[in-house]
Amino acid sequence: MSIASDLIRGHTETIILANLMLKDSYGYEINKAIQQKTENQYELKEATLYTAFRRLEDAGSINSYWGDETTGARRRYYTISKAGRENFQRLKAEWQIAKTLIDKLITEEEINHE
Amino acid sequence: MSIASDLIRGHTETIILANLMLKDSYGYEINKAIQQKTENQYELKEATLYTAFRRLEDAGSINSYWGDETTGARRRYYTISKAGRENFQRLKAEWQIAKTLIDKLITEEEINHE
DNA sequence: AATATATACCTTGACAGACGAAGTATCTAT
DNA sequence: ATAGATACTTCGTCTGTCAAGGTATATATT
Numbered sequence: 677m678s679i680a681s682d683l684i685r686g687h688t689e690t691i692i693l694a695n696l697m698l699k700d701s702y703g704y705e706i707n708k709a710i711q712q713k714t715e716n717q718y719e720l721k722e723a724t725l726y727t728a729f730r731r732l733e734d735a736g737s738i739n740s741y742w743g744d745e746t747t748g749a750r751r752r753y754y755t756i757s758k759a760g761r762e763n764f765q766r767l768k769a770e771w772q773i774a775k776t777l778i779d780k781l782i783t784e785e786e787i788n789h790e
Numbered sequence: 791m792s793i794a795s796d797l798i799r800g801h802t803e804t805i806i807l808a809n810l811m812l813k814d815s816y817g818y819e820i821n822k823a824i825q826q827k828t829e830n831q832y833e834l835k836e837a838t839l840y841t842a843f844r845r846l847e848d849a850g851s852i853n854s855y856w857g858d859e860t861t862g863a864r865r866r867y868y869t870i871s872k873a874g875r876e877n878f879q880r881l882k883a884e885w886q887i888a889k890t891l892i893d894k895l896i897t898e899e900e901i902n903h904e
Numbered sequence: 905a906a907t908a909t910a911t912a913c914c915t916t917g918a919c920a921g922a923c924g925a926a927g928t929a930t931c932t933a934t
Numbered sequence: 935a936t937a938g939a940t941a942c943t944t945c946g947t948c949t950g951t952c953a954a955g956g957t958a959t960a961t962a963t964t
Contacts, residue, residue, distance in 0.1 A: 682800030683888040687797075777798070784811035
């Protein structure tokens with residue numbers, strides 16, 4: 677993996693919520709989706725993923741239930757709550773602001789005083 | 791301050807280096823520049839700023855010297871080294887990649903399979 | 905039958921960066 | 935005198951990440 681995770685840090689929850697906006701999903705599937713979307717440039721480490729689920733659930737952004745798999749390993753599915761959807765929109769908006777801010781801050785140009 | 795610092799985390803060093811690309815500077819001035827550039831939407835906390843200086847100096851990206859102020863508080867100036875300039879370019883490039891990646895990851899759209 | 909690989913989840917402990925809080929010191933304005 | 939701006943420093947805490955370990959089921963290979 678090439679991208680420093682400190683650059684993604686702080687986006688973990690947003691990324692998870694984004695994956696739950698369309699449909700319920702579970703850890704393994706979400707992580708596979710991330711790898712696909714980024715063409716293997718990024719993946720969430722399992723420990724990071726599952727601790728983020730805990731945080732999101734404690735905060736009321738998501739709810740979980742066990743899937744009824746009759747075969748294969750059991751899956752814990754997550755649903756995004758109303759609060760979670762609002763939270764997601766807020767996080768997305770913050771990202772837009774942060775993006776502009778960082779772009780501004782790493783530009784090695786003089787500020788235009790007049 | 792409005793922006794979650796976890797979103798800026800990982801950019802502290804890049805931001806400092808960007809400020810040193812044009813001219814030598816010191817902590818207080820760099821922080822003022824950041825506040826100006828972002829119209830007070832962001833500032834580095836002192837402890838964050840000064841520990842970042844230590845890291846950058848230990849890594850050989852910057853060097854420091856005491857200013858020869860005859861008045862006012864003493865200032866520790868920092869110069870960016872050749873390695874620091876290269877480091878900065880690398881960090882900037884990483885940011886471009888991370889930006890695209892994050893945008894992709896927080897989009898609540900289905901991946902287009904065909 | 906044994907082994908490897910993929911699927912799927914979980915916990916513990918360590919680490920690194922951010923930061924609140926506190927301190928030191930100089931100069932200017934009230 | 936006092937407050938506020940300038941300027942730097944150190945200590946201790948918190949939070950998110952992650953390496954390392956574990957559990958369990960199903961399929962493919964040897």
